[in-house]
Amino acid sequence: xxxxxxxxxxxxxxxxxxxxxxxxxxxxxxxxxxxxxxxxxxxxxxxxxxxxxxxxxxxxxxxxxxxxxxxxxxxxxxxxxxxxxxxxxxxxxxxxxxxxxxxxxxxxxxxxxxxxxxxxxxxxxxxxxxxxxxxxxxxxxxxxxxxxxxxxxxxxxxxxxxxxxxxxxxxxxxxxxxxxxxxxxxxxxxxxxxxxxxxxxxxxxxxxxxxxxxxxxxxxxxxxxxxxxxxxxxxxxxxxxxxxxxxxxxxxxxxxxxxxxxxxxxxxxxxxxxxxxxxxxxxxxxxxxxxxxxxxxxxxxxxxxxxxxxxxxxxxxxxxxxxxxxxxxxxxxxxxxxxxxx
Amino acid sequence: xxxxxxxxxxxxxxxxxxxxxxxxxxxxxxxxxxxxxxxxxxxxxxxxxxxxxxxxxxxxxxxxxxxxxxxxxxxxxxxxxxxxxxxxxxxxxxxxxxxxxxxxxxxxxxxxxxxxxxxxxxxxxxxxxxxxxxxxxxxxxxxxxxxxxxxxxxxxxxxxxxxxxxxxxxxxxxxxxxxxxxxxxxxxxxxxxxxxxxxxxxxxxxxxxxxxxxxxxx
Numbered sequence: 001x002x003x004x005x006x007x008x009x010x011x012x013x014x015x016x017x018x019x020x021x022x023x024x025x026x027x028x029x030x031x032x033x034x035x036x037x038x039x040x041x042x043x044x045x046x047x048x049x050x051x052x053x054x055x056x057x058x059x060x061x062x063x064x065x066x067x068x069x070x071x072x073x074x075x076x077x078x079x080x081x082x083x084x085x086x087x088x089x090x091x092x093x094x095x096x097x098x099x100x101x102x103x104x105x106x107x108x109x110x111x112x113x114x115x116x117x118x119x120x121x122x123x124x125x126x127x128x129x130x131x132x133x134x135x136x137x138x139x140x141x142x143x144x145x146x147x148x149x150x151x152x153x154x155x156x157x158x159x160x161x162x163x164x165x166x167x168x169x170x171x172x173x174x175x176x177x178x179x180x181x182x183x184x185x186x187x188x189x190x191x192x193x194x195x196x197x198x199x200x201x202x203x204x205x206x207x208x209x210x211x212x213x214x215x216x217x218x219x220x221x222x223x224x225x226x227x228x229x230x231x232x233x234x235x236x237x238x239x240x241x242x243x244x245x246x247x248x249x250x251x252x253x254x255x256x257x258x259x260x261x262x263x264x265x266x267x268x269x270x271x272x273x274x275x276x277x278x279x280x281x282x283x284x285x286x287x288x289x290x291x292x293x294x295x296x297x298x299x300x301x302x303x304x305x306x307x308x309x310x311x312x313x314x315x316x317x318x319x320x321x322x323x324x325x326x327x328x329x330x331x332x333x334x335x336x337x338x339x340x341x342x
Numbered sequence: 343x344x345x346x347x348x349x350x351x352x353x354x355x356x357x358x359x360x361x362x363x364x365x366x367x368x369x370x371x372x373x374x375x376x377x378x379x380x381x382x383x384x385x386x387x388x389x390x391x392x393x394x395x396x397x398x399x400x401x402x403x404x405x406x407x408x409x410x411x412x413x414x415x416x417x418x419x420x421x422x423x424x425x426x427x428x429x430x431x432x433x434x435x436x437x438x439x440x441x442x443x444x445x446x447x448x449x450x451x452x453x454x455x456x457x458x459x460x461x462x463x464x465x466x467x468x469x470x471x472x473x474x475x476x477x478x479x480x481x482x483x484x485x486x487x488x489x490x491x492x493x494x495x496x497x498x499x500x501x502x503x504x505x506x507x508x509x510x511x512x513x514x515x516x517x518x519x520x521x522x523x524x525x526x527x528x529x530x531x532x533x534x535x536x537x538x539x540x541x542x543x544x545x546x547x548x549x550x551x552x553x554x555x556x557x558x559x560x
Contacts, residue, residue, distance in 0.1 A: 100378040112512035115377060165510070167379065212512045283511055302507065303455055307447075311378050315442050 081239050089158045089170050091324060093310075096169040098238055100311050105245045106163065107264055108213050109198065109205040116207070117245035124204045126248035126265065135195075135271035138186035145249055149235065151184060152176035156239060157232055159255035161262075162294045162323045164280075168308045173253050174236030179227045181269075187223070191271035195220045196252060199267040213279055219252065219263035220276030220290065222332075230255055230328050233266075256325040258292040289342035291333075294323035298339050349413040356417045360424040363391040364431075384435045389461075392428035393505060395421055396498045397522050404529040419475050422494065426472040429465050429501075461504035468497045495530070498523055 080098065087095055107117040110124075129145040154176055162168045182194075198217040202208040208215050225231060232253040235242060242248040247264025254261050260280050270276075280288035287301050296306045296319040307316040322329050333341075367387055370376040376383040399421040406414040441447045451458045471491055473479070480487050502523055506516040 097378075104378045108511070114379070114382075167382075210514075212514070302457060304451070309379070309381070309440075314381075314439070316440075 083156075084172055084238060087158060087172060089160060093160070093170045094312075095158065095172055096311055101169060101171055101237055102243050102245060104169075104311060106165075106259065107207075107245055107247065109207045109215075109217065109265070110245065111207045112212055118243075120206050121244035124201070124244040124248070124265075126242075126244060129249050129267075131250065131266060132268045133185050133271075134268065136188045136191035136273070137271050138188065139184070148250075149176070152180055154235070157253075159230075159232075159253060160323050161253075161255065161259055162308060162319065164258035164260055164288070164292070164300065164305075166300075166303060166305065166308045166319075167311055168319075168323075169311050172238055173232060173234040174239055175232045175234035175253065177229055178221075178231040178233050178252070179229060181233060182223075182226055185271075187271045190273055192223055193220050193272050193275055194223065194226045195268075195270040195272050195276035196263045196266050197268040197270075198263055199265045213283060217263060217279045218276060219261055219278045220272075221252075221254065221261075222275075224332050225254070225329075228329055228332065230325060256294060256322040256329045258294060260288070261292050291338075291341050293329075293333065293338065294319065294321070295338055295342075296321060298342060345411075345413055348411075349416060352414070352417055356420060360395060360421070363387055363428070381435065381439045385432060385440060388428050388432035388435060389505070392425050392432055393498075393501050393519060395425040395428060396494070396501060397519065397526065399425055400494065400498060400523070400526045404526060407529070407533075423472055423475060426468050429468055433462070433465050457504050457507035460500050460507065464497045464500035464504060467493050467500070471497070495527065 084095060089095075103118045104114045105117040106114065107121075110117040110120040127145070131143050131145060131148045133140050133143065154174060156172055156174055158170060158172045160168055161171050196219050198215075199205075200208060200216045202215075221231065232255075234247075234251050234253045235249060237243075237246055242251065247262070247266075250266045251264040252262050252266065261278075275290055278288075278290055280292075281290055294305075299305050306319055308319045309316050320326075367376070367384055371380060371384070374380075399418060402414055402418045402421065406412060437443060437448050441451070452462045453459065471493055474483060474487065474490065483490065502516065502520050506513060506520065509516055
């Protein structure tokens with residue numbers, strides 16, 4: 001992964017209007033892939049329109065990105081902050097676009113279709129926000145989000161995100177290591193696991209008015225997993241606040257695990273003795289486990305986990321063991337039967 | 343409205359309705375409306391359309407019986423062929439675009455993933471129905487044609503099972519389609535039971551009424 005640290009007081013690059021135009025080849029490839037030969041000429045014409053629009057906006061000064069959800073300005077693909085241009089993962093993979101990351105989401109609290117979260121999360125209010133720290137810790141308490149984040153150093157981290165449904169993206173998250181939080185709240189020796197809970201607000205989250213899952217959404221980690229330097233509490237993407245559909249204002253990112261481990265809109269973190277009963281495991285224990293480590297050799301009972309579609313690409317690619325993070329996380333599972341502990 | 347205008351209107355509705363999803367997908371592919379995972383969108387929409395048209399096809403006979411409007415039967419064949427068209431499109435998108443024509447992956451999925459096995463079986467069974475939908479084949483097969491085309495029930499059932507098995511948790515829509523299928527099949531069962539009852543009933547009744555008469559005559 002790529003790690004860049006900054007203090008929260010630094011000026012976010014998202015506030016800087018980039019001078020030149022970012023040519024988005026991804027959407028071109030996408031259209032060409034899905035379309036016929038004609039696709040060659042039409043999207044070119046379209047991107048020319050978009051380019052001139054963006055150019056005009058840049059010369060006028062203010063940012064023109066459409067607001068999504070909590071009013072987080074969506075940088076158009078052409079307005080991606082300069083520092084992200086050309087940024088790649090440690091394996092040389094291109095970043096997925098803002099559009100890809102924010103319109104194709106699994107967040108059942110807002111509906112079960114991939115487009116539901118971006119469409120249905122407009123009423124969600126991620127501020128003000130409180131995070132409760134409970135259980136076996138020396139410093140429990142309810143923290144206002146600002147106080148919760150204040151002591152931490154924020155970083156950009158480029159991670160692969162592999163969904164259990166066999167698609168993936170490369171995302172530049174923004175956040176701080178979970179281990180820093182763990183150290184700060186001082187767990188006692190009784191704490192063996194972390195249990196994290198999503199907010200319940202059926203009036204703002206239409207998916208919670210149905211019973212497709214049992215609410216609240218719960219996920220958890222073993223203490224050593226939470227202490228792994230890769231585990232991230234994210235507050236942003238592309239250097240700007242998380243849009244509602246991506247789990248604003250605070251979510252978990254564990255890039256070596258399937259995406260459903262990344263519990264969103266976290267309101268509670270409990271330090272517990274027993275393995276938490278995570279939502280998908282409760283829904284179908286045969287198909288979803290507690291560990292949910294990305295493993296191309298252990299198929300989902302209904303589909304292969306050996307390959308994945310990287311959003312924006314035409315051909316499927318091979319899935320990597322622990323999603324390519326084996327070196328960083330493999331030792332935590334040494335001696336464990338990964339076929340049994342899915 | 344006379345029967346002829348009614349039929350013309352029905353045909354127009356059917357053609358527009360059946361071509362709309364393909365037109366929408368084609369335009370979306372060209373103009374980039376299909377979202378960031380267009381292959382998935384193409385797969386889902388073609389599959390869903392095939393299932394819905396299959397159900398509409400199965401609704402033709404019951405509606406005809408309930409309304410007594412016989413010209414309705416004229417749209418059944420084109421509906422069935424549209425269902426086959428979308429099922430074939432669905433399969434092609436999956437094989438060519440999704441799996442990149444890697445035949446070993448196609449074979450592995452068909453053999454090892456039950457929901458794909460079931461979906462592929464449904465397509466295989468639908469193929470002879472499409473092929474024998476011409477007047478010539480109807481004539482050539484005679485009574486066997488109707489028997490063969492009862493496979494449409496099996497095809498629809500397997501197609502719905504394929505859909506139900508592949509969703510992760512939100513089974514509301516597959517269950518709704520299955521409920522429609524159950525209602526449509528209930529009409530068949532009822533008709534079949536009535537026929538059977540009539541067949542059994544007639545000789546029994548005949549004997550009951552005949553015997554005393556003949557006895558009396560003897």
